[in-house]
Amino acid sequence: MLNHVRKKYSIFASGILALLLSFSVFSHAYALSSYSSVSSINSGSLLSQPIKSQNATNLNEHDDNKEDKNGSHSNNDNQSGDNGKGDNSKEKKAHGKKLKITARHDEGGSTQVNEDEGDNNNNDNHDENNGSNTGNADSLFFPTSFNLKANGGIAIEKGRGNQDSKRFDNASLDFTASADRLDDNNVIIALKGSITLDQNNKFTITDGQGIIVFFKNPSKEFFRGIVHIAGKVVSISDGSERKFHLRAFLLPPSSDDKQGVWSFVVSPAVKLGPDIVIFRLFGQLTDLTAGGFDHFEISSIMSQVVAGKLFDITVTAKDSNGKTVKSYDGKAQIADLSGTVIPSITPNFHEGVFVGKLNITKSYASDKVTFKDVASGKTATSQAFNVVSDSIAQVVLTPEAITITPSANALFTAKGLDRFGNEIPSSSLTLEWSLSSSSFGSIATSGNKANFTASTIAPSGANVTLTVRIDGTTLQDTSKITIVPTVISLEHFTIDHISGTKTAGALFQITVRAVNVTEGAISSYSGPMRLTDTTGTLNMTVNSGFSNGVWTGNVNITKAASNVKITAKDVSNSAKTGSSNAFEVGGGTLIQIELAPSEVTINPTNKTNFTVKTFDKFGNEITSAGLTFQWSLSSPDYGSISTSGSNASFTASSTLIVATNVTLTVKLGSLEDTSKIMIKPKTPVLTLDHFVVDTIPISEKAGLPFHVSFKAVTSTGATVTTYSGPFDMNDTTSTLSIVTNGGFLNGVWTGTVKVTKPAIGVTITVKDGAVPTKVGISNSFEVKAGNIDRFDFTIDSGQKIAGAEFSVTVTAKDAHGNTIKEYNGTVSLSSNDGSSPAGNASKLLPSPYTYNSVDQGQHIFKVTLYNAKNGVTITASDGTKISTSNSFDVVPSTIAKVAITPHAVSLRAGDKLTFKAKALDVYGNTISGASFSWSVSPTSPIAIGVIPSTSGPEVEFTAAIAILLPLTGSITATSGSVTDTASITVTL
Numbered sequence: 001m002l003n004h005v006r007k008k009y010s011i012f013a014s015g016i017l018a019l020l021l022s023f024s025v026f027s028h029a030y031a032l033s034s035y036s037s038v039s040s041i042n043s044g045s046l047l048s049q050p051i052k053s054q055n056a057t058n059l060n061e062h063d064d065n066k067e068d069k070n071g072s073h074s075n076n077d078n079q080s081g082d083n084g085k086g087d088n089s090k091e092k093k094a095h096g097k098k099l100k101i102t103a104r105h106d107e108g109g110s111t112q113v114n115e116d117e118g119d120n121n122n123n124d125n126h127d128e129n130n131g132s133n134t135g136n137a138d139s140l141f142f143p144t145s146f147n148l149k150a151n152g153g154i155a156i157e158k159g160r161g162n163q164d165s166k167r168f169d170n171a172s173l174d175f176t177a178s179a180d181r182l183d184d185n186n187v188i189i190a191l192k193g194s195i196t197l198d199q200n201n202k203f204t205i206t207d208g209q210g211i212i213v214f215f216k217n218p219s220k221e222f223f224r225g226i227v228h229i230a231g232k233v234v235s236i237s238d239g240s241e242r243k244f245h246l247r248a249f250l251l252p253p254s255s256d257d258k259q260g261v262w263s264f265v266v267s268p269a270v271k272l273g274p275d276i277v278i279f280r281l282f283g284q285l286t287d288l289t290a291g292g293f294d295h296f297e298i299s300s301i302m303s304q305v306v307a308g309k310l311f312d313i314t315v316t317a318k319d320s321n322g323k324t325v326k327s328y329d330g331k332a333q334i335a336d337l338s339g340t341v342i343p344s345i346t347p348n349f350h351e352g353v354f355v356g357k358l359n360i361t362k363s364y365a366s367d368k369v370t371f372k373d374v375a376s377g378k379t380a381t382s383q384a385f386n387v388v389s390d391s392i393a394q395v396v397l398t399p400e401a402i403t404i405t406p407s408a409n410a411l412f413t414a415k416g417l418d419r420f421g422n423e424i425p426s427s428s429l430t431l432e433w434s435l436s437s438s439s440f441g442s443i444a445t446s447g448n449k450a451n452f453t454a455s456t457i458a459p460s461g462a463n464v465t466l467t468v469r470i471d472g473t474t475l476q477d478t479s480k481i482t483i484v485p486t487v488i489s490l491e492h493f494t495i496d497h498i499s500g501t502k503t504a505g506a507l508f509q510i511t512v513r514a515v516n517v518t519e520g521a522i523s524s525y526s527g528p529m530r531l532t533d534t535t536g537t538l539n540m541t542v543n544s545g546f547s548n549g550v551w552t553g554n555v556n557i558t559k560a561a562s563n564v565k566i567t568a569k570d571v572s573n574s575a576k577t578g579s580s581n582a583f584e585v586g587g588g589t590l591i592q593i594e595l596a597p598s599e600v601t602i603n604p605t606n607k608t609n610f611t612v613k614t615f616d617k618f619g620n621e622i623t624s625a626g627l628t629f630q631w632s633l634s635s636p637d638y639g640s641i642s643t644s645g646s647n648a649s650f651t652a653s654s655t656l657i658v659a660t661n662v663t664l665t666v667k668l669g670s671l672e673d674t675s676k677i678m679i680k681p682k683t684p685v686l687t688l689d690h691f692v693v694d695t696i697p698i699s700e701k702a703g704l705p706f707h708v709s710f711k712a713v714t715s716t717g718a719t720v721t722t723y724s725g726p727f728d729m730n731d732t733t734s735t736l737s738i739v740t741n742g743g744f745l746n747g748v749w750t751g752t753v754k755v756t757k758p759a760i761g762v763t764i765t766v767k768d769g770a771v772p773t774k775v776g777i778s779n780s781f782e783v784k785a786g787n788i789d790r791f792d793f794t795i796d797s798g799q800k801i802a803g804a805e806f807s808v809t810v811t812a813k814d815a816h817g818n819t820i821k822e823y824n825g826t827v828s829l830s831s832n833d834g835s836s837p838a839g840n841a842s843k844l845l846p847s848p849y850t851y852n853s854v855d856q857g858q859h860i861f862k863v864t865l866y867n868a869k870n871g872v873t874i875t876a877s878d879g880t881k882i883s884t885s886n887s888f889d890v891v892p893s894t895i896a897k898v899a900i901t902p903h904a905v906s907l908r909a910g911d912k913l914t915f916k917a918k919a920l921d922v923y924g925n926t927i928s929g930a931s932f933s934w935s936v937s938p939t940s941p942i943a944i945g946v947i948p949s950t951s952g953p954e955v956e957f958t959a960a961i962a963i964l965l966p967l968t969g970s971i972t973a974t975s976g977s978v979t980d981t982a983s984i985t986v987t988l
Contacts, residue, residue, distance in 0.1 A: 293328045294320040296371050296380035304386045307422050310357040315371050315380070317352040328352040332371040338362035338387065340420075341369060363389045363422035390418035392429075397468050397477040403484055407456045412479055414448045414468040430471035440464040440483055458483040490525055491517040493568040493578025501584045502564075504620050507554040510580065512542075512568045514549040525549040528571040535559040535585065538566065560587045560620040588616035593629075595666050595673040603682055605654040610675055612646045612666045627668060634663040638679060652679045688723055689715040691766040691776025703786040703816050705739040705752040710766050710776055712747045721746040726769030733757040733783065736764065756816040758785045785857070786814035788823060791876040793885035800890045802836065802868050802923050808844075808885070810876050811858035812851065819857040825878035826850040833865045833872045833890060837924030840866035844874070868892040868925035892925035898932070898980040900973050906985040907945075907959040915982060916954040917973035932973045944969030944986055959986045 299314035317328035332346045340362040346354045366384040394417045402410050414431055416424035426448040433445045440462045441454045462483045469476035496511040514525035529542045537558045545551050563582040570576035592615045600608050612629055614622045624646040631643045638660050639652045659680045666673055693710040700706045712723035724744045730736055735756040742750040761780045768774040794809040812823035829844035843864040874885045897920040919930035934950045944967045947955045967986040972979055
């Protein structure tokens with residue numbers, strides 16, 4: 001297709017002549033649209049990419065013996081390369097190395113290209129022309145000699161040595177890892193597309209296919225000739241290759257147009273720029289279309305691998321289109337379902353590929369290997385495969401030991417294990433079984449199992465060893481079999497009947513029998529046995545003394561109780577138990593009397609009662625019925641007593657006016673006890689008049705507890721020690737609450753309170769709950785805001801426009817929402833808005849900022865955001881507290897730019913294509929809802945095409961069908977006063 005370059009640049013002057021390519025190789029159309037493409041490249045951008053080292057397929061090869069419509073032309077596969085053999089096996093080196101490509105153009109109208117690592121002395125491998133084409137005439141346009149050099153770019157010079165009339169001109173192209181030396185002599189190679197070139201040497205490939213070479217022509221030499229270009233295209237989908245070989249005339253627009261850009265496009269039609277020389281390309285075409293890393297692709301793993309044996313694996317980093325990301329050099333974590341794969345992480349990938357070996361030591365059915373990119377966490381999992389055990393390294397026999405009775409059976413199982421403990425299938429084992437003695441039993445074997453039957457005449461405690469061996473090896477294992485006679489086991493205990501009442505602390509005898517399920521004595525039983533009772537005072541272990549399974553001995557219970565039972569329990573098996581009948585345990589000998597209460601306080605004329613109780617040495621109470629007690633007072637002047645058995649009643653004297661103590665004594669033989677009686681005259685009743693609040697510090701913090709105490713007093717200031725409330729407490733801010741209530745002690749209340757509202761001159765008032773007029777008021781004090789809890793935001797109202805400054809007030813608050821006027825922290829602001837598409841970063845000033853006394857806890861920040869976005873928030877942080885504002889939206893600024901896509905196209909007559917426009921603000925934000933008007937130029941004398949509508953964000957353009965083609969023109973979109981224009985070329 002013909003490519004169009006904006007007419008305002010002199011490098012593509014009007015009247016550019018073009019010839020359709022004569023495809024001397026392709027006998028049928030081959031669509032290149034499924035192959036590599038580049039959407040936009042800056043001048044010299046390819047040169048900044050390293051050329052990968054690859055042993056590429058020889059690109060010198062092409063179809064043979066095809067004829068150009070411009071003249072006969074024969075190219076053989078040995079046309080190029082050293083010595084004419086087309087050898088292109090030399091590697092193209094990576095960073096810092098050069099790939100040199102040389103094209104030779106003869107005056108006879110043919111071009112031959114070699115990969116040049118030295119002198120080009122083989123001049124005999126070129127196309128032969130029989131003079132039927134225009135080659136000889138073309139030579140008239142060549143200068144007799146010229147010398148064009150461009151640092152790091154293209155150099156054209158006269159051939160070496162004495163040449164005959166077929167003069168050769170060499171063109172050399174050096175690819176390097178840097179474009180720093182190009183200056184104005186720019187060289188660009190693209191893989192696909194039609195081109196628009198602007199004054200900054202940027203070009204965009206919009207459609208079409210092929211290889212493009214651009215470079216400036218600073219020497220302003222004028223010539224024309226026949227150009228050959230050969231190469232290959234590689235399929236993205238299956239990697240297949242197609243070769244091509246094209247030839248075309250190059251005609252400059254005029255002899256005066258000597259300054260410009262040389263261009264050539266391998267595609268169904270060719271746009272010929274001024275002074276164009278295109279040469280055959282050799283080497284690997286670098287794929288510029290690979291995107292960023294998207295996923296891993298894992299090579300197929302054998303359906304079965306052996307535990308502990310290395311197996312090969314290849315992992316390739318791919319982009320979203322399935323293409324290898326050769327720039328990927330990260331690492332991946334390795335895991336499998338068995339958890340035993342090693343290594344656990346790859347080394348760095350090389351050119352996007354990891355090739356290595358893995359080792360899994362645990363046998364596992366349908367195992368899978370997973371590779372996880374360390375940086376992004378993206379994973380890929382292999383297909384399922386089986387990990388089978390390695391060769392046998394050990395045989396294990398279970399159970400290891402067993403005890404059985406004569407005639408009983410025991411089943412044994414042998415397992416083969418590899419060196420990692422993986423079980424080997426029993427079907428692959430050949431086992432040899434043997435007994436250390438056949439006198440004690442026999443075995444029956446089947447595969448990896450053996451059934452042992454003990455002999456009926458085996459003596460007690462007989463031992464026999466079962467051995468299994470892997471046939472033909474020394475690998476073996478053994479199990480010990482012990483044969484013991486059958487015994488009748490313990491079922492439970494019985495305890496002979498316990499009769500009568502037992503005395504606490506006095507020994508008494510019991511008999512315990514160990515019996516089987518039929519109540520028969522277990523004569524072999526010898527303990528140990530534990531004895532307990534329901535009072536919890538009997539706990540003894542019997543380790544000896546059994547005779548034919550029967551134990552007789554003394555026990556002692558020290559707590560008097562009814563329905564007492566004794567339990568016997570086997571120490572070895574706690575489930576084997578037995579209990580006695582219920583019986584009574586009575587108290588022991590009386591050794592103590594106790595008078596209650598031991599102390600009492602009464603007023604004159606008041607009466608109080610006393611009771612005496614009797615106990616044995618274990619604290620068991622004994623009945624006092626029938627006992628005679630002796631009662632006495634330390635002084636008969638303070639009161640009198642009346643007695644009845646174990647009870648006494650004391651009446652205090654009515655004449656006492658001062659506090660007096662008297663002692664009441666009770667005796668039973670040599671035993672006695674006393675009680676202390678305190679007689680206190682009644683005191684006058686003190687009446688509450690008001691409260692006195694203790695001094696409160698002059699400054700407290702809102703929300704933090706502080707100490708408060710007050711006392712209830714009479715009109716004379718005496719403390720009302722009997723006062724215990726209720727009371728009410730509040731303050732002048734009405735935010736007081738009691739935190740801890742210590743209660744009243746002798747008329748004084750203590751506790752902690754908090755006030756949540758800052759204020760000056762705060763006082764606390766205490767009121768009696770019954771008589772609210774009885775009050776007490778504290779001293780005045782100040783309540784300041786509490787500690788920093790958060791930041792509050794006040795954001796200017798109205799729409800937030802990209803690039804427009806607005807104010808944000810940030811206020812320091814305590815937990816109760818009070819402004820902390822004393823706040824002096826350093827606050828930094830940030831936003832989630834990010835940078836605009838054009839790279840403008842957000843401004844939040846000043847940040848960081850240290851608050852001072854002038855701020856009174858709040859400061860106004862100036863904010864400018866450039867990225868149009870919804871849900872924008874602002875965050876404030878002082879290193880300890882972080883707060884985020886409510887979200888708001890940032891909308892684009894006014895229209896600054898209109899962008900049409902596509903921006904340059906080449907269409908065939910009658911083709912349709914949709915053009916789209918979008919409006920952008922100065923920061924690169926897209927402005928939605930913008931209206932556009934469209935126009936096409938030229939509309940006369942021959943319209944380049946038509947559009948059905950002149951408004952809306954997109955229009956469909958239909959290329960004109962005209963006699964005179966090609967046509968060039970443009971389509972323009974306008975929004976307000978801003979426009980953009982796309983170039984259009986219409987061809988046959």
